[in-house]
Amino acid sequence: MATEHIDTRLLEELTEQSQDLNSDAVRITRSALTGFGQANEPGRRRWWQRGSVLAGAAGVAALVGGRAFADSASPSAATADDIMALQTAASIENLAVSVYQTAAGLSFIKNGNATVAAFIAKTTAQHQAHAQAFNAAATQAGGQAQSGPDPKYKAVVDQALPTIQGPADVVKLAITLEDVAAQTYTKNVSLVSSADLRKLFASVAPVEAQHRATLLAVQALLAGNAADLITIPVDPAKLPAAAGSVGFPDAFYPTTNASPISEGAVK
16 A cells, blocks of 8 residues: 555544443443333342343443343343344454454554554453443343354454564454454344344444444554554644545445354354
């Protein structure tokens, strides 16, 4: 790619929007969980307390943006396909966590651009929270939690990791995982059987899409030999001409590469 000037205000805005989306989810979901608890009979364990998944900040943030699974009438309301979809989603999140944690330990990340390192740390925590939410919903529905990685994309990761030589390689791999997560959750909205599960998938998908958009912006800056411009806050005096569409190549988010619901299900 030829040298390309990217307005890093895009990177700043995308990162802030991703954080804002999760912050809003904390407030919204706390309210939803409180209402759910009040509607249940005394002494009944609430679903988010099972399997040591507590309604702390991480668990609440994981439900990103809606009432999620809290209003389901009972675990029996979920289907076998619902459980597989939730387990596959958890497997994708597990793999993303592993990749980001590996990336954080690489010397050129630890000792490199501070903004990229901060993004990796923040995104890792969000993926951990998403995995907790999907697994909590799966166990509430009568299934098992998925602690393993998605098998298809684990093979992709295993092949890619030995070839990583710099930040651009890490970003490329992360884009692949964020994209499959966003595509899968977008498609799952039409595949699951309850409104609450549709809300769960529909609210987490935009967060993954935000991650991808941010990474696409970083990828363009790295390819344009402008890594020094990946900074927050941005110095406006140093900004080149804007290219605001770099993080949003699709008018409508595709689902062609969505993982099937059975891909990461517990066998």
